[in-house]
Amino acid sequence: MLSKVATPILAVIVFLGLWEVLVWVNDWPNYKMASPSDLPPAFWKYKELFFTMGWQTLWRTVAGLMLAVLFGTLIGMIIGFSKIARDALYPLLVGFNAIPKATLVPVISLIFIGQHDFNTILMAFMISFFPIAVSVGIGLSTLEPEYRDILRALGASRFTIFRKIALPKTLPEFFGALKVSATLAFIGTNLVEIVSPHGRGLGALFKSGETNGDYPLMFAVLIALAFLGIVLYYAVIFLERIFAGWADRNGD
Amino acid sequence: MAAFYIKGKIIENLIEIKGVSHAYETATGPLPVLDGLDVTVPAGTFAAVVGPSGCGKSTLTKLVAGLMKPDAGEVWLHGEQVKGPRKTVGMAFQNPVLLEWRTILENVILPLEIVAPSMPKADRVARALELLNMVGLIGFEHKRPSELSGGMRQRASLCRSLVHKPDVLILDEPFGALDAFTREDLWQTMRDLRRAEPFTAVLITHDLRESVFLGDQVIVLSGRPARTQYVMNVDLPEDRVLDILFTPQAAGMLHILRDQIKIAQGRNVVETQ
Numbered sequence: 020m021l022s023k024v025a026t027p028i029l030a031v032i033v034f035l036g037l038w039e040v041l042v043w044v045n046d047w048p049n050y051k052m053a054s055p056s057d058l059p060p061a062f063w064k065y066k067e068l069f070f071t072m073g074w075q076t077l078w079r080t081v082a083g084l085m086l087a088v089l090f091g092t093l094i095g096m097i098i099g100f101s102k103i104a105r106d107a108l109y110p111l112l113v114g115f116n117a118i119p120k121a122t123l124v125p126v127i128s129l130i131f132i133g134q135h136d137f138n139t140i141l142m143a144f145m146i147s148f149f150p151i152a153v154s155v156g157i158g159l160s161t162l163e164p165e166y167r168d169i170l171r172a173l174g175a176s177r178f179t180i181f182r183k184i185a186l187p188k189t190l191p192e193f194f195g196a197l198k199v200s201a202t203l204a205f206i207g208t209n210l211v212e213i214v215s216p217h218g219r220g221l222g223a224l225f226k227s228g229e230t231n232g233d234y235p236l237m238f239a240v241l242i243a244l245a246f247l248g249i250v251l252y253y254a255v256i257f258l259e260r261i262f263a264g265w266a267d268r269n270g271d
Numbered sequence: 272m273a274a275f276y277i278k279g280k281i282i283e284n285l286i287e288i289k290g291v292s293h294a295y296e297t298a299t300g301p302l303p304v305l306d307g308l309d310v311t312v313p314a315g316t317f318a319a320v321v322g323p324s325g326c327g328k329s330t331l332t333k334l335v336a337g338l339m340k341p342d343a344g345e346v347w348l349h350g351e352q353v354k355g356p357r358k359t360v361g362m363a364f365q366n367p368v369l370l371e372w373r374t375i376l377e378n379v380i381l382p383l384e385i386v387a388p389s390m391p392k393a394d395r396v397a398r399a400l401e402l403l404n405m406v407g408l409i410g411f412e413h414k415r416p417s418e419l420s421g422g423m424r425q426r427a428s429l430c431r432s433l434v435h436k437p438d439v440l441i442l443d444e445p446f447g448a449l450d451a452f453t454r455e456d457l458w459q460t461m462r463d464l465r466r467a468e469p470f471t472a473v474l475i476t477h478d479l480r481e482s483v484f485l486g487d488q489v490i491v492l493s494g495r496p497a498r499t500q501y502v503m504n505v506d507l508p509e510d511r512v513l514d515i516l517f518t519p520q521a522a523g524m525l526h527i528l529r530d531q532i533k534i535a536q537g538r539n540v541v542e543t544q
Contacts, residue, residue: 165368169431172336172441173385174356183381187372265372265415 053238061235062243068224069243076208076220077247079136083143084204084251088197091148095155099185105156116149120207124214135218139211146207147200154196158189191266194259201251205244221247283350285471286312286335286439291344292496293330304330306496308344310473312488314438317465317472319482321528322492322500323536328475331497332443335473336360348439358386361437361470365444367428369416376412379403379430386435402430405467406460422453426460433468440472447477455513458484462511479528480516483507489524491531501531 035055042054049057062069094112098105120142127138162185170180212222221240228236260267288310294301304327312318322328333339334346337356346353361382369378379399383390403412406426416424425445432440446454458481465472476482482489483505491501503524507515515521 163366163368165364165366166370168333168336168338168364169362169368169381170385172338172356172360172362173358173382173435175385179385183384184370187370190372263372 050232050234053235057235058239058242061233061239065224065236065239069221069239072219072221072224073243073247076205076212076222076244077251079139079220080143080204080208080247080251083140083207084147084197084201086140086144087148087151087200087204090144091151091196091200092155092193094148094152095189096159098152098156099159099189105160112149112152115145120146121210121214124211128211128215135211135215138215139208139218139220142211143204143207146210147204150196150199150203151193154192155189158192159185162188187263190263194255194263197255197259198252201255202248205248205251209244283314284311284347285314285349286310286318286473287345287347288331288334289345289347291334291341291346293327293334293339293341293343294496303496305334305341305498307498308492309499310490312471312473314471315469316487317474317485319474319476319486319489320492321476321479321482321489321532322497323494323532324477326492326495326535327497328492329443331492332362332441332473332475335439336362336441358435359438361432361435361440363425363428363432363440363442363445365447367416367421367424367445369424369427369431371416374413374415375403375408375419375427376400378416378427379412379434381431382435399430399434402433402464403427405464406430420453422449422457425449425457429457429460429464433464433470436468436470438470440470442472442474444475444477446481454478454481459513461485466510479525479532482528483521483524484511484513484516489528491528491535493535494537500535503528 039054039056042052047054053061094108098108098112123145124138124142127141131138131141166184166188167180170184175183208220209222209225212218212220213226215223217223218226221244225237225240228234228240288308291305291308292303293305294303296302308327308331310318310320310331320328320331330339334341335348335353337346337353337360340354348357348359369375370381373381376396376399379402380395383395383398387395400409400412403409406429408423408426408430411419411423411427416427419427429445432442446457449457462485474482474485479489486505489503489505490499491503492498493500505524507521516525
């Protein structure tokens with residue numbers, strides 16, 4: 020248990036140490052690359068901004084991710100159960116996912132002018148629903164027919180079969196995709212926060228660091244984003260343990 | 272309804288398959304798998320169905336379970352034509368298909384959640400434990416399926432197929448993936464379950480010894496498209512032990528069945544020494 024906590028902490032310390040040494044050995048000025056020792060003062064100087072902006076980023080990311088879970092699961096169910104829907108929707112989904120989302124920022128900000136919260140959530144959602152839809156779809160379409168037959172032979176309804184068999188059986192794939200989507204959603208949120216004029220959130224803080232030539236602040240924002248990403252990732256792991264812990268065969 | 276005499280008693284036919292034909296749609300046109308199949312299984316008896324690979328045996332189980340409708344012909348259970356799934360059917364497959372997120376006990380209870388939703392939980396548990404006890408899985412009821420051996424998983428699967436006291440048990444090669452010794456253990460488990468809980472069974476198998484040990488009749492299907500090629504009444508005592516397979520009587524039956532399988536495969540019966 021101790022090593023479970025100590026190992027990753029040690030790894031982070033080693034990483035920060037190597038970073039510090041790299042900057043020190045090359046004698047880089049902090050406008051080229053800030054070193055870890057520059058970061059605590061930057062955090063301290065803007066600590067209130069970090070809390071308010073961090074909260075902005077976090078809640079909009081989580082909101083976008085929750086939309087992605089709902090919509091992604093729905094699309095996954097449709098392509099998982101219907102072959103026609105699968106054939107029809109896959110090219111659209113793949114095509115949509117292949118579009119670099121940065122190119123959509125001006126599009127959605129023109130459609131929903133001034134709706135900063137909404138646009139940010141929308142982008143977080145658009146960038147993160149694809150892995151969920153695909154994994155739920157594959158999980159449902161690859162369900163062995165025998166699993167269905169044990170309940171179908173007893174006259175169980177489609178909904179009962181979905182609830183008792185298909186849904187729980189798909190949970191491990193779903194959580195695997197959710198881990199990818201959780202980190203993707205941050206990218207979506209920050210894209211809008213950085214690009215939008217007068218944006219809010221950590222992305223906007225990053226942008227203001229850039230505008231003001233405050234390079235330690237920019238690096239501090241990156242670390243704060245990484246921290247939030249890790250928090251959300253472990254929140255997903257925590258949910259996975261509760262709802263799909265049975266799939267972990269090395270556990271206990 | 273047709274009636275049969277077995278050991279002096281009148282027995283109704285529980286399963287009647289009359290002239291059933293079925294074909295699957297494939298990319299290269301319809302693929303007929305069953306062609307005028309006739310099977311009758313008297314109540315309380317055990318019918319073993321053997322035949323060459325891919326001759327449509329699994330299709331037969333789906334028709335009896337009401338999971339599929341035949342293109343032609345009729346399937347009757349209890350004097351009623353099968354039009355869809357029924358709660359009185361139990362199924363077990365070669366793959367035990369246990370749900371990994373449930374314990375063994377919860378897996379066995381599953382059919383009761385569908386068939387008897389109002390049954391108190393304590394009664395469900397008691398019923399499941401009764402069966403788990405019969406197959407020697409007491410002490411494993413709170414384990415996950417992945418913690419059990421293949422043979423134990425298949426025992427649990429048999430319990431699940433019987434937990435709601437079905438009158439028809441459909442077994443699609445349930446012992447096919449097990450090693451020879453485990454398989455023989457499970458034959459005996461099956462025999463004991465039958466003694467404890469009467470049911471009518473259709474067993475699909477590739478193992479002729481299994482068909483003779485467990486069956487009251489052995490039905491040989493022809494190659495695809497399958498029809499009933501040969502029916503053997505297994506005239507062995509009800510309480511069979513494994514040694515019975517080494518008696519001249521059983522050896523004679525196995526010999527006949529082997530010849531029938533060769534005919535079904537389209538090979539010559541006369542063997543060159």
